[in-house]
Amino acid sequence: MTRDLTGKTALITGASSGIGSEFAIALAARGANVVLVARRKDRLDALASEIRDHARVNVVVVRHDLSAANAAAELEGNLRSTRTQIDILINNAGFGTLSRFVNENRYRVRDEIALNVSALVDLTAAFLPGMIARDFGIVVNIASTASFQPVPGMAVYAATKAFVRSFTEAVWGEIESPNVRVFALSPGATESEFFDVAGGKASGTVAPARDVVTTMMRQIDSRRSRPSIIVGSRNRIMAWFSSRLPTAMVVRVAAKMFLPPVK
Numbered sequence: 001m002t003r004d005l006t007g008k009t010a011l012i013t014g015a016s017s018g019i020g021s022e023f024a025i026a027l028a029a030r031g032a033n034v035v036l037v038a039r040r041k042d043r044l045d046a047l048a049s050e051i052r053d054h055a056r057v058n059v060v061v062v063r064h065d066l067s068a069a070n071a072a073a074e075l076e077g078n079l080r081s082t083r084t085q086i087d088i089l090i091n092n093a094g095f096g097t098l099s100r101f102v103n104e105n106r107y108r109v110r111d112e113i114a115l116n117v118s119a120l121v122d123l124t125a126a127f128l129p130g131m132i133a134r135d136f137g138i139v140v141n142i143a144s145t146a147s148f149q150p151v152p153g154m155a156v157y158a159a160t161k162a163f164v165r166s167f168t169e170a171v172w173g174e175i176e177s178p179n180v181r182v183f184a185l186s187p188g189a190t191e192s193e194f195f196d197v198a199g200g201k202a203s204g205t206v207a208p209a210r211d212v213v214t215t216m217m218r219q220i221d222s223r224r225s226r227p228s229i230i231v232g233s234r235n236r237i238m239a240w241f242s243s244r245l246p247t248a249m250v251v252r253v254a255a256k257m258f259l260p261p262v263k
């Protein structure tokens with residue numbers, strides 16, 4: 001089954017690069033109007049003209065810093081003032097930091113939690129009730145394979161993603177309409193600017209961002225609604241082991257993979 005998304009409107013946060021850009025392209029290709037949100041307006045404008053060249057959809061660019069206080073409420077107000085109804089929400093904007101926690105900058109930690117957690121919850125709260133009232137909606141909250149175990153070297157990031165997955169799976173359990181779907185999407189290492197921003201390099205296999213989006217679009221079209229989607233069979237096996245092996249063992253393995261040497 002292919003779900004008809006023609007004429008629906010998708011809000012994609014973090015659309016200026018990586019996974020978010022690919023979501024915008026894929027949703028527009030399916031006929032959805034797109035609202036592109038991020039801080040780098042030049043990147044959003046370039047993506048908007050690429051989309052307009054290939055699809056007959058409305059594209060709106062919103063330059064917005066979602067880590068700022070009240071950021072989500074401001075974005076909601078901005079969209080309300082233009083009578084833009086959101087049918088599909090891709091809560092994708094997020095960043096991580098590769099560092100020992102004691103060396104992390106406290107303001108960066110605050111922004112990381114504000115963006116990865118608070119803005120995501122606020123935007124879900126802003127748009128999910130309308131979806132339920134209209135009996136149609138899709139919310140994709142981007143978690144990570146980092147959500148399946150604590151990660152020394154990315155302590156705050158992994159904790160934010162554990163929050164995203166737990167929160168989303170719980171909300172999934174509250175939805176009673178089959179036409180409103182809420183997903184936690186957990187990619188593993190993916191080609192994007194993520195590791196440049198985090199200050200490190202990906203270890204192991206790195207998937208193209210397009211593959212992450214293709215996996216998600218298949219789930220959106222699936223008859224069966226699942227709360228949690230892990231991208232890639234290797235990542236699914238790792239997540240299975242991480243949630244069943246003793247925590248000390250799992251954390252030591254994660255430390256070997258991600259913990260930077262002591263300065």
Ligand SMILES: NC(=O)c1ccc[n+]([C@@H]2O[C@H](COP(=O)([O-])OP(=O)(O)OC[C@H]3O[C@@H](n4cnc5c(N)ncnc54)[C@H](OP(=O)(O)O)[C@@H]3O)[C@@H](O)[C@H]2O)c1
Pocket residue numbers: 013014015016017018019020037038039040041043064065066067068092093094095096115142143144145186187188189190191192193194195197
């Ligand atoms: N790449 C991976 O290996 C990987 C793995 C698992 C999960 N993820 C998750 O996937 C999501 C997308 O990341 P990505 O891999 O595509 O990385 P990316 O290329 O760095 O994209 C991150 C996006 O978030 C936006 N963003 C960052 N800070 C923002 C802010 N304060 N306000 C608004 N937008 C902001 C960025 O745009 P601006 O800088 O223009 O604002 C950018 O568009 C994130 O939630 C990430 O945690 C990534």
